[in-house]
Amino acid sequence: MKELIAAIPKEELHFHLECSLKPELLFKIAHRNKIEIPFASVDELRRAYKLSNLQEFLDIYYQGMNVVQTEEDCFDLTMAYLDRCAADNVKHVEVFFDPQGHTARGGAGNGYDA
């Protein structure tokens, strides 16, 4: 049954890209950008991803929004998401990116200037 479900073509109709940020990548990007996060290890961060209410989700979500700052970060975030889509046989996605959460930090040098 798992193989059948994995093989079925899928589509994702409403997905916020920043919500796809996994603990490993969040940790990697935070260190690459020299941003302090309140987690000493990927395992500690992974435990924080075990959410039990909306506020815990929002805390992690904004933590992720804060570390994604450069074009390279956006590329890594997007590719990690698309790799998972390919592995899950997702054929169509409607992805949202929330620039307002990033531009609040300022425009210059953050990689989003176009």
Ligand SMILES: [Zn+2]
């Ligand atoms: Zn939405």
